[in-house]
Amino acid sequence: MGKLKDEAEVRKAPSSLAKLRNVGRATLADFRVLGIATVGELATQDADALYLQLCKVTGQRHDPCAHDVFAATIHEAKTGQPLDWWAFTAARKARQHDGTFPTPTSPPSVSDK
DSSP: OOOOOOHHHHHHSTTOGGGSTTOOHHHHHHHHHHTOOSHHHHHTOOHHHHHHHHHHHHTSOOOTHHHHHHHHHHHHHHHSOOOOGGGGHHHHHHHHHHTOSOOOOOOOOGGGO
16 A cells, blocks of 8 residues: 555545545545545445444444544535535434444453453
């Protein structure tokens, strides 16, 4: 895997994920870990599935705001409408409250082995 080019150069690339409103270096790194390389690929994804996959692949529980970023970037990839990631926070929090938000499974502890 090559190094990320400087941010200005990355944003010039056609259909670059880096052109999306809520995508910075950390989100680009998450997309790379998840195997998502284009806006078209992102448009076919589901925020719940990406969040759970990220937690599984990295072996750690991520801040639920990562889900909000995924939801916002998927929305923009599908519709072309850029919305701030926090526009998706209230819906996620409501799902957390009612128990329908996906809960990542924790990796087994040393004592569980």
